[in-house]
Amino acid sequence: MRDFDEHNITAAVLDRVANTPDPRLRLIMDGLVRHLHDFVRETEPSFREWEQAIDFLTRTGQMCSSTRQEFILLSDTLGVSMLVDAVNHRLPEGVTETTVLGPFYVENPPELPHGHDVSGGLPGEPVFISGRVSTSDGAAIPGAIVDIWHSDADGFYDVQHAEPMTPSLRARFRTDETGAFHFWSIMPRYYAIPHDGTVGTMLAATARHPYRPAHVHFMISAPGFEKLVTHLFSDDSPYLDSDAVFGVKNSLIRCFTREPPGLAPDGTMLTRPWRRLFHDFALGRQPPAPDAS
């Protein structure tokens, strides 16, 4: 095969990947080549623009570290993460809706007892967060693992601080025999996604802001159930209608109620106003194992 031009090169490349042994990878490579070539044929990038694209992708990879994932940010800000989420979660009625994982999850957060204050003494408005994990028909799921993480009162996650620090505003809880969990924290704030890298350049060049509305992340898993990756958004936050990563769903917007000083549900006596969030999470059952992937 020689002498490729813009009309025959796609067939030549498709032919070259057609022997991919793994059928799933074969399908993905076939789709990738067709859509990527269609994009190039439609936009006709100049050689300089192609160089700029190579440079953008290279710098995006080189921004990544153990605490920064610029390609996830790129996927998020191009709506790809929410689209992948959508095609994987055509959910049955009654199951909690999903949203993006985001770049700030850290594997194996510290497991803490119910009622623990995960703020580690950081300043902010106290919030009591409680919930119950159940099946879609309301049966409690005891022993479910509930990972939570969120921003501080300035809109930053612990891993964004220059100095290494102990994990804060992130923890793991296990639901009790009634499927319940509860903990104390501080109110998260809306924040700008990291925008000092290539994604920030893209957002600026496309006249977009980098903000996400205030939210708490939840990742909930239990044997036999689909892992739930979601957020709860605060209904008084700005940017609910223009989330930089397209993650807001109406069912995930909750009122973090304002409570006066006094006794909290876990017996804590508060001397100042505090906030309270309650939410029931319903997990979908895993289908009978189709394959191991």
Next chain:
Amino acid sequence: MRDFDEHNITAAVLDRVANTPDPRLRLIMDGLVRHLHDFVRETEPSFREWEQAIDFLTRTGQMCSSTRQEFILLSDTLGVSMLVDAVNHRLPEGVTETTVLGPFYVENPPELPHGHDVSGGLPGEPVFISGRVSTSDGAAIPGAIVDIWHSDADGFYDVQHAEPMTPSLRARFRTDETGAFHFWSIMPRYYAIPHDGTVGTMLAATARHPYRPAHVHFMISAPGFEKLVTHLFSDDSPYLDSDAVFGVKNSLIRCFTREPPGLAPDGTMLTRPWRRLFHDFALGRQPPAPDAS
């Protein structure tokens, strides 16, 4: 805008990039979002596959250094580089055909006098390379800059050696008043593109070999003419029909003739057999400046 699903998220993202001030970037972002989302909708990647894609792109960026450009290799091996080349070179009759730049060009190679041996004493079969740079109707272009680079007899470029070394098998010449240039070197060999990185993983997973047929790179520029980026391929090389980067064109396949010991055209006396390559390069005129990019 909230509550995006697989059916409405593309319109939402397109709406978000629709305010891009630069019209060319607006068109590119619009095309990127549509084709990328179509790819995701068609292939329905699992969350695990999405994670693998993020990881692949990240590692590709992190393979890149001042002497290794893994994203160019990826573009080359997916046929994107040749497609970009094609849409930018719908050439008038009589102009030399183009092919990929490749990842091994180094800016500002050493400028050398005609007749210089660029092999720096590396072992290999001597080759005398000469050419003439002209317009498509045959008028000489004096003072054209001719950058050349190629692999050694083992198929490696100077920049691929672990130890920093002086440039070898790369040089810059300027055509004389007749548009001619000539130099000595050693025969290049077919070679595997670097395949110890993510691109190598992709080639292996798709049952493709990493080889390119033997060639010499030329980049020729002169004021008022389109820069020519091309190769000349040796007609006795393997892989002419399965170049890993889809770069072969029939008009660029040349016979590196076999010559007996004796006097070469520049007066050099050869005591062993040598090879000879001659090629005329015709540059296309630049169109009247449309813009500065």
